[in-house]
Amino acid sequence: MAHRIAVLSQKGGTGKTTTVRTLADAFRRGGLRVLVIDLDPQGNLSDYFDVPPDATPTIAEVLTGRATAADAIHDGIIPANLQLAEAELALAGKMGRELILRKVLRGADDDVDVVLLDCPPNLGLLTVNALVAATHALIACEAQYFALQGVEQALQVIELATDGLNPDLEFLGAVVTKADLRTVHSREAVVALREAHPGKVFDAVVRHSIAYAESSERGVSILDHRPGLGVDYLDLAGQIAAALGEAPAKRKLGTLAKAARA
Numbered sequence: 001m002a003h004r005i006a007v008l009s010q011k012g013g014t015g016k017t018t019t020v021r022t023l024a025d026a027f028r029r030g031g032l033r034v035l036v037i038d039l040d041p042q043g044n045l046s047d048y049f050d051v052p053p054d055a056t057p058t059i060a061e062v063l064t065g066r067a068t069a070a071d072a073i074h075d076g077i078i079p080a081n082l083q084l085a086e087a088e089l090a091l092a093g094k095m096g097r098e099l100i101l102r103k104v105l106r107g108a109d110d111d112v113d114v115v116l117l118d119c120p121p122n123l124g125l126l127t128v129n130a131l132v133a134a135t136h137a138l139i140a141c142e143a144q145y146f147a148l149q150g151v152e153q154a155l156q157v158i159e160l161a162t163d164g165l166n167p168d169l170e171f172l173g174a175v176v177t178k179a180d181l182r183t184v185h186s187r188e189a190v191v192a193l194r195e196a197h198p199g200k201v202f203d204a205v206v207r208h209s210i211a212y213a214e215s216s217e218r219g220v221s222i223l224d225h226r227p228g229l230g231v232d233y234l235d236l237a238g239q240i241a242a243a244l245g246e247a248p249a250k251r252k253l254g255t256l257a258k259a260a261r262a
Contacts, residue, residue, distance in 0.1 A: 039117055
């Protein structure tokens with residue numbers, strides 16, 4: 001089975017969707033086959049991948065049994081739109097509602113190495129479904145003091161999923177995003193996160209830049225738009241590949257990161 005990584009955050013604005021978008025691109029450049037699933041009704045990730053807004057079927061149809069996951073893949077992504085909010089309400093009244101995503105994904109990732117699940121910016125039913133379907137969890141958090149509380153809340157939900165429904169779920173770690181390391185506040189926030197969760201915060205830190213908004217607007221990966229900035233995600237992808245035991249991808253990503261720094 002593919003490595004299924006649920007990427008979550010306690011709130012919006014943490015750079016979570018950008019992290020999923022860029023990790024997908026980085027993993028592919030590292031030689032891994034990647035499937036991305038947008039689980040946010042806002043559909044920002046789908047838009048980032050330039051999926052037409054009227055594309056069908058979407059993850060909403062998959063979750064409600066009107067389409068298969070395989071049929072909903074559009075150029076490597078199962079997209080989402082506002083219909084997903086309606087689907088979530090419909091799921092809330094069903095027995096075994098936390099297990100639905102895991103069931104509908106059976107067999108859909110047989111031909112890929114990594115599945116990235118972009119969770120909504122809350123810790124509700126869709127996020128729980130992602131954690132139950134996943135093999136690993138990754139938390140995205142800002143370089144801000146209040147991120148400590150958000151990480152704690154996300155870890156509680158991960159623990160609930162592990163204890164009750166998915167005992168094999170592994171916590172990959174937290175990635176610090178949108179960090180302005182020129183400021184004392186950001187640097188101290190990173191230190192505080194690492195002290196609170198030793199060994200669970202990735203060494204790679206994603207720097208803050210307006211270039212991410214520019215790349216999102218253009219539907220272009222930051223690795224192409226600003227390679228010198230995108231090296232943060234190449235480093236992160238390499239560290240994740242190492243944690244997953246994907247040694248060839250780790251080596252290739254290391255080579256790409258070295259080239260981007262040159």
